[in-house]
Amino acid sequence: MIRVTVWNENIHDKEDGVRAVYPLGLHGTIAEFLGKLEGVQVRTATLDQPDCGLPESVLEETDVLIWWGHVAHDRVPDELAQRIVERVNRGMGFIGLHSAHMSKPLRKLLGTSCTLRWRDGEFERLWCTAPGHPIAQGLPPAFTLEQEEMYGEFFDIPQPETVVFTGWFRGGEVFRSGCCWTCGYGRVFYFQPGHETNGSFHNPYVQQIIGNAVRWAAPTARRNGLDCLFAQKSAEELTAQGEEVPAF
Amino acid sequence: MIRVTVWNENIHDKEDGVRAVYPLGLHGTIAEFLGKLEGVQVRTATLDQPDCGLPESVLEETDVLIWWGHVAHDRVPDELAQRIVERVNRGMGFIGLHSAHMSKPLRKLLGTSCTLRWRDGEFERLWCTAPGHPIAQGLPPAFTLEQEEMYGEFFDIPQPETVVFTGWFRGGEVFRSGCCWTCGYGRVFYFQPGHETNGSFHNPYVQQIIGNAVRWAAPTARRNGLDCLFAQKSAEELTAQGEEVPAF
Amino acid sequence: MIRVTVWNENIHDKEDGVRAVYPLGLHGTIAEFLGKLEGVQVRTATLDQPDCGLPESVLEETDVLIWWGHVAHDRVPDELAQRIVERVNRGMGFIGLHSAHMSKPLRKLLGTSCTLRWRDGEFERLWCTAPGHPIAQGLPPAFTLEQEEMYGEFFDIPQPETVVFTGWFRGGEVFRSGCCWTCGYGRVFYFQPGHETNGSFHNPYVQQIIGNAVRWAAPTARRNGLDCLFAQKSAEELTAQGEEVPAF
Amino acid sequence: MIRVTVWNENIHDKEDGVRAVYPLGLHGTIAEFLGKLEGVQVRTATLDQPDCGLPESVLEETDVLIWWGHVAHDRVPDELAQRIVERVNRGMGFIGLHSAHMSKPLRKLLGTSCTLRWRDGEFERLWCTAPGHPIAQGLPPAFTLEQEEMYGEFFDIPQPETVVFTGWFRGGEVFRSGCCWTCGYGRVFYFQPGHETNGSFHNPYVQQIIGNAVRWAAPTARRNGLDCLFAQKSAEELTAQGEEVPAF
Numbered sequence: 001m002i003r004v005t006v007w008n009e010n011i012h013d014k015e016d017g018v019r020a021v022y023p024l025g026l027h028g029t030i031a032e033f034l035g036k037l038e039g040v041q042v043r044t045a046t047l048d049q050p051d052c053g054l055p056e057s058v059l060e061e062t063d064v065l066i067w068w069g070h071v072a073h074d075r076v077p078d079e080l081a082q083r084i085v086e087r088v089n090r091g092m093g094f095i096g097l098h099s100a101h102m103s104k105p106l107r108k109l110l111g112t113s114c115t116l117r118w119r120d121g122e123f124e125r126l127w128c129t130a131p132g133h134p135i136a137q138g139l140p141p142a143f144t145l146e147q148e149e150m151y152g153e154f155f156d157i158p159q160p161e162t163v164v165f166t167g168w169f170r171g172g173e174v175f176r177s178g179c180c181w182t183c184g185y186g187r188v189f190y191f192q193p194g195h196e197t198n199g200s201f202h203n204p205y206v207q208q209i210i211g212n213a214v215r216w217a218a219p220t221a222r223r224n225g226l227d228c229l230f231a232q233k234s235a236e237e238l239t240a241q242g243e244e245v246p247a248f
Numbered sequence: 249m250i251r252v253t254v255w256n257e258n259i260h261d262k263e264d265g266v267r268a269v270y271p272l273g274l275h276g277t278i279a280e281f282l283g284k285l286e287g288v289q290v291r292t293a294t295l296d297q298p299d300c301g302l303p304e305s306v307l308e309e310t311d312v313l314i315w316w317g318h319v320a321h322d323r324v325p326d327e328l329a330q331r332i333v334e335r336v337n338r339g340m341g342f343i344g345l346h347s348a349h350m351s352k353p354l355r356k357l358l359g360t361s362c363t364l365r366w367r368d369g370e371f372e373r374l375w376c377t378a379p380g381h382p383i384a385q386g387l388p389p390a391f392t393l394e395q396e397e398m399y400g401e402f403f404d405i406p407q408p409e410t411v412v413f414t415g416w417f418r419g420g421e422v423f424r425s426g427c428c429w430t431c432g433y434g435r436v437f438y439f440q441p442g443h444e445t446n447g448s449f450h451n452p453y454v455q456q457i458i459g460n461a462v463r464w465a466a467p468t469a470r471r472n473g474l475d476c477l478f479a480q481k482s483a484e485e486l487t488a489q490g491e492e493v494p495a496f
Numbered sequence: 497m498i499r500v501t502v503w504n505e506n507i508h509d510k511e512d513g514v515r516a517v518y519p520l521g522l523h524g525t526i527a528e529f530l531g532k533l534e535g536v537q538v539r540t541a542t543l544d545q546p547d548c549g550l551p552e553s554v555l556e557e558t559d560v561l562i563w564w565g566h567v568a569h570d571r572v573p574d575e576l577a578q579r580i581v582e583r584v585n586r587g588m589g590f591i592g593l594h595s596a597h598m599s600k601p602l603r604k605l606l607g608t609s610c611t612l613r614w615r616d617g618e619f620e621r622l623w624c625t626a627p628g629h630p631i632a633q634g635l636p637p638a639f640t641l642e643q644e645e646m647y648g649e650f651f652d653i654p655q656p657e658t659v660v661f662t663g664w665f666r667g668g669e670v671f672r673s674g675c676c677w678t679c680g681y682g683r684v685f686y687f688q689p690g691h692e693t694n695g696s697f698h699n700p701y702v703q704q705i706i707g708n709a710v711r712w713a714a715p716t717a718r719r720n721g722l723d724c725l726f727a728q729k730s731a732e733e734l735t736a737q738g739e740e741v742p743a744f
Numbered sequence: 745m746i747r748v749t750v751w752n753e754n755i756h757d758k759e760d761g762v763r764a765v766y767p768l769g770l771h772g773t774i775a776e777f778l779g780k781l782e783g784v785q786v787r788t789a790t791l792d793q794p795d796c797g798l799p800e801s802v803l804e805e806t807d808v809l810i811w812w813g814h815v816a817h818d819r820v821p822d823e824l825a826q827r828i829v830e831r832v833n834r835g836m837g838f839i840g841l842h843s844a845h846m847s848k849p850l851r852k853l854l855g856t857s858c859t860l861r862w863r864d865g866e867f868e869r870l871w872c873t874a875p876g877h878p879i880a881q882g883l884p885p886a887f888t889l890e891q892e893e894m895y896g897e898f899f900d901i902p903q904p905e906t907v908v909f910t911g912w913f914r915g916g917e918v919f920r921s922g923c924c925w926t927c928g929y930g931r932v933f934y935f936q937p938g939h940e941t942n943g944s945f946h947n948p949y950v951q952q953i954i955g956n957a958v959r960w961a962a963p964t965a966r967r968n969g970l971d972c973l974f975a976q977k978s979a980e981e982l983t984a985q986g987e988e989v990p991a992f
Contacts (some may be wrong), residue, residue, distance in 0.1 A: 014485065048421075065379050085359065089361050089404060091628060102476075108356075108359055109359045110359055111333065111356055111357045111358055111359040111431055112337050112431055113334070113337055113432065113474040115474055115475055115476045115477075115496075115634065116476055117476070117479045118476060118477070118478060118479060119478065119479045119480070119482065122482075125731060125735070127366070127896075127897045127917070127918045128897070128898065129897050129898065129920065130901075130903075131681055131718070131719070131898055132587060132678060132682060132715070132716065132717050132718050133484045133678075134716045135717070136717060137554065137716040138717075140373050140740060140741070140743065141742070141743050141744075141897070142731060142740075142741040144735055150479070150482075152479060152871075153871045153885070153910065154496075154871075154872065154873065154875055154885060155870070155873075156337060156432045156474065158406065158429060158430060158432075158873075159409055159430050159905075159906065161407055161657065162678075162903065166918045166920075167908065167918075168731075168912060168916060168917065169482075170482075171482025171483060172482050172483025172484035172486075172869055173479070173483050173871070173912065174484075174871050174873075174910045174911075175916055176873065176910075180409045181406060181407070182628060182629075182658075183359055183360055184360045184361065184404045184405075184406075185627055185628035186628060187628065217733065219628070220628065220629070220632070220633040221425050221627050221628050221632060221633060221634075223627070226361040226363055226404065227363055228350075228364055228365070228366060229363075229365045229366070230366060230367065231365045231366060231398070231400060231419075231421070232367070233398075233714035234367065234370075234398075234417075234418075234420050234421070235420025235421050235621060235900050236419050236420035236666075237419070237420075238420075239420065239621070239640055243322075244636060244638075245636070245637050245638040247636065248363075248365065248402075248637075274556045276723045318766060339876060352916070373668055373979060373983070375648075375669070375670045376649070376650065377651075377670075377672065378655070378926070379965050379967070380835060380928065380929035380930060380963070380965050381926075381930055381964070382964045384964070384965060385964040386965075388988060388989070388991065389649070389989050389990070389991050389992075390979060390989040401624070401625050401637070401662070402623075402624065402625065402627055402637060403625075407626070409655075410655060410926075411659070414662065414670045414672075415670075416664060416668060416669065416979075418980075420621055421623070421664065422625075422662045422664045422670050424662075430874070430876060430906075432876065433875055433876035434876060435876065445578060445805065466521060467876070468741045468877070468881040469875050469880060469881060469882075471875070483886060483912075484914075485870060487869070487888055491886060493884070493885050493886040495884065495885050496885075537867055559967055581855065581936060582857070585857050585900060589976075595945075598972075604852075604855055606855055607829065607852055607853045607854055607927055608833050608928045608971040609830070609928065611970055611972045611973075611992075612972055612973075613972070613973045613975045614972060614973070614974060614975060615975045615978065616975070618978075646978075648975060648979075652833060654902065654925060654926060654927055655905055655925070655926045655929075657903055665978075666978075666981060667980050667981070668974075668978050668980035668981075668982075668983065669977025669978070669979050677903070678902060678903045679856055680857065680900045680901075680902075681765025722857040722859055722900065724846075724859045724860055724861070724862060725859075725860075726860070727862060727863045727894070727896060727917070728863070728864065730863065730866075730894075730913075730915025730916050730917070731896075731915060731916025731917050732830045732914075732916035733915070735916065744851065744859075744861065744898075
């Protein structure tokens with residue numbers, strides 16, 4: 001069972017224009033379609049909850065954290081962002097959606113500004129540039145979104161390990177729209193579509209991608225801490241004494 | 249001309265045991281051998297100087313920043329570490345040496361804990377695992393260091409773009425001892441040897457590697473800021489009007 | 497169900513020394529432990545069979561091809577090696593074991609000589625250098641093999657996407673012992689242990705790794721051909737006409 | 745001094761339409777602008793010359809081989825293609841231009857079909873997706889080509905180490921237009937523009953890119969052979985005896 005927590009700052013969601021598109025809120029919509037997947041168990045968390053919805057007890061029970069934020073990045077405490085980063089370094093998966101590119105957790109994970117070129121209301125076609133990747137499973141060579149926010153290069157990120165999707169915008173721009181990284185034990189995926197007024201989370205291909213990403217990002221190993229280990233005995237000494245090299 | 253700043257916390261350097269090995273200080277020794285390279289201009293900076301030796305004016309004139317720190321990582325202000333990260337994102341090269349793995353700038357750049365397994369006083373043999381890489385230029389297949397601090401896996405870093413050197417320790421451990429990343433516009437190299445009492449910076453191969461890394465990390469492009477750009481006019485509109493897409 | 501074909505040149509397997517270690521043959525042993533995995537279905541194929549054991553009908557029903565060869569690489573027809581490469585480009589997984597580094601399929605897939613430094617009868621300790629990777633699932637930080645053939649750097653391969661395991665040899669060498677690549681739609685894993693007289697395929701960690709690799713390499717997408725596609729209608733025209741961009 | 749050989753199949757170059765665009769031939773034009781670079785020495789070679797213009801003596805004196813071919817890929821002997829691959833594995837740089845995606849040397853180097861989606865006569869805008877990379881030095885965020893052959897995804901290549909340029913086509917497609925790989929000791933760059941009737945090699949940005957690529961691909965190390973090395977003495981024995989680990 002993969003335990004997913006969908007986090008949303010839940011602010012735009014109260015505007016009429018957004019409520020019309022996402023009556024359940026962005027988090028509610030995402031949780032709804034993920035909740036239908038076999039072997040996936042979903043909860044939501046929002047900024048307006050105690051501890052921003054992410055007390056240690058929730059993070060402790062989260063395998064993959066999905067993040068949507070836009071206007072309130074600054075209201076997420078640095079300390080919470082740092083705890084999320086450490087959770088990822090220890091194995092938790094992280095999926096940043098759309099304007100989460102400027103969120104504290106993603107920027108701390110990637111170590112870059114994550115800035116980009118942008119403009120509202122563009123026609124986008126997403127091309128699959130890594131069709132054999134697990135996140136591309138079941139996707140066609142390309143699919144279109146009638147209206148999305150244009151995010152264009154240069155996207156200030158470290159070299160992704162894989163660019164699964166590349167966005168083409170009718171206005172003339174391109175974007176690395178689906179990017180993968182390994183950050184310690186954890187896997188991180190960033191996906192560009194998902195502007196609050198554009199309804200992309202109702203798109204079946206977008207839903208398929210996020211579902212695939214959840215399975216891909218689910219941890220296959222965890223570590224408890226993030227400290228250095230003083231290896232008093234060398235590996236050779238341990239082996240000679242029939243002991244295992246300790247994990248840390 | 250590549251302008252290098254060698255930063256050192258300059259604390260161990262005042263201990264007798266270290267002074268015996270590095271009478272010029274670690275920074276002085278590194279600056280000395282780099283200063284002999286054609287087209288390279290070197291200055292040093294230390295934690296005990298005003299602004300930790302790195303006021304904006306110095307960073308502004310630095311193409312590649314070399315970092316050695318160990319016991320005083322915490323005395324480097326977060327704000328300075330963040331300014332260094334942003335400089336790297338904007339193009340400056342960064343070379344972290346040895347115990348700089350736990351330094352604030354490197355950890356912020358990489359987004360991981362950079363923790364590892366360690367033990368003092370080991371025999372190390374460094375194997376070149378990317379002999380065609382510019383940082384390996386002039387190096388033999390392997391070279392040895394009689395005494396170095398063992399740093400062993402798992403090294404909690406994001407997947408390096410290239411592992412140029414892999415360390416073998418007689419005690420039984422291995423380490424990704426020379427690692428490359430691109431962090432925005434800037435290039436980052438981490439190199440494991442360089443314990444304060446072991447004299448590795450006098451080793452000609454180590455000197456060759458650091459010199460090569462300086463040339464490799466020297467910026468080939470810079471950006472002024474790190475903001476997002478609102479692209480009011482699309483690229484297609486700009487092209488139609490004979491204008492260039494703006495940089496940002 | 498993942499359909500695995502374990503291919504072996506099946507020559508050493510007839511020598512007394514090898515038969516003592518692998519009474520079922522290398523292929524039989526590998527097939528035996530893989531066959532116990534849930535959702536995995538295994539068959540074997542050997543060089544001495546018609547069509548080298550790999551007629552189109554077998555390849556057609558293979559999701560992951562495992563390869564062990566040593567003294568008879570040249571007896572594998574170029575044309576068969578090329579068909580395997582194309583199968584991988586079209587989605588089939590490929591796992592090369594030990595001396596398969598010099599096999600025709602692997603060398604054609606990687607485009608390099610795959611040469612290395614070697615010596616028999618060494619003590620090896622394998623360190624996990626990517627513990628969060630699916631192939632490392634369930635593995636400890638390090639494990640040992642009392643006797644293995646030393647394969648040492650420089651290993652002439654393209655930059656691996658991930659080095660999951662790094663080998664330490666008591667004689668002083670290191671090796672990228674578990675390497676991953678994406679080759680078109682298909683995933684490729686190379687794993688260094690597995691000398692015919694050393695019994696490594698009886699080691700539970702080695703078995704775990706190969707089982708993990710099978711799951712990792714199993715295709716998540718396939719393509720039928722490998723031809724270029726003349727896109728008479730542009731993607732924009734297709735979209736305007738309500739048509740999908742064709743796969744190819 | 746970087747010694748460049750510009751190879752061209754030199755067939756289209758005799759057609760009137762192409763001669764009008766490239767009176768010197770494609771090879772002549774490329775050689776002309778590269779020949780103006782400081783520290784670069786250029787010669788040309790064509791398919792119609794003895795040994796296809798590439799006898800061992802020419803390859804021996806080549807640091808970077810540039811390749812343009814289209815209709816006569818099959819006339820390049822397999823044996824020559826293999827020798828080029830081995831030269832690259834041993835350190836020589838290789839730059840494949842435009843329709844060289846289907847050339848024997850590039851396909852053998854990459855191990856994939858290098859197939860793609862295509863259409864003539866498109867407007868292309870190339871975005872720089874790795875502005876800090878040496879091959880992007882001096883380039884703007886984007887530049888346009890009024891007429892180029894559309895090459896669109898999926899491009900069947902192994903994961904590039906860096907995608908320096910991403911192409912946007914007005915017809916709706918995207919392409920990884922400038923890709924880097926390390927293939928053994930050698931560096932490989934593929935660049936998509938350069939259709940024989942479109943004049944892109946007269947574009948100053950295209951010229952800048954190819955010039956940059958030449959400097960980037962120039963070898964920093966070479967090896968003489970590509971054989972395995974039997975390491976009779978272990979590295980530890982060699983060190984104990986004051987000997988160096990042999991290169992191979």
